[in-house]
């Protein structure tokens with residue numbers, strides 16, 4: 207079983223908390239992600255599990271994180287050309303690791319536009335001055351396991 211192919215967007219989670227050992231493996235996957243020009247200060251991660259903070263995120267973002275019990279909030283330096291790229295490769299690492307651990311997750315871009323309008327909340331969530339939220343990743347035990355769609359021809363591929 208290859209986790210790359212097991213990963214799919216998961217938007218329904220049980221209330222079960224993700225255990226510390228698994229959270230650490232997700233952090234390790236985040237830390238192992240590529241880093242443009244080795245600029246390690248472009249990206250930061252806030253890990254949210256406190257129910258009152260999870261609720262504040264959901265309330266501020268029109269429930270963009272689907273009431274997940276764990277949110278990885280990826281913040282990047284404002285105006286860095288690498289921010290979205292670094293964040294995206296890191297998110298894929300985290301989501302593939304999540305799939306390998308039997309967890310559901312999804313790349314959430316929609317909620318970041320809303321969240322970036324709440325700087326006080328972002329500060330409370332650990333974000334530094336000069337950064338913005340680039341991706342949110344809700345993570346949890348899947349409430350239902352959907353059939354993975356056939357993605358073998360999703361994109362046009364040219365080979366010459």
Ligand SMILES: Cc1cc2nc3c(=O)[nH]c(=O)nc-3n(C[C@H](O)[C@H](O)[C@H](O)COP(=O)(O)O)c2cc1C
Pocket residue numbers: 213214215216217312313314315316317357
């Ligand atoms: C850049 C990007 C932004 C996305 N934003 C959202 C989002 O805001 N909310 C959401 O539920 N899913 C979001 N997704 C997940 C996609 O909807 C999902 O990956 C796509 O439907 C393909 O399904 P799959 O991941 O199961 O292959 C986003 C994915 C990407 C790559």
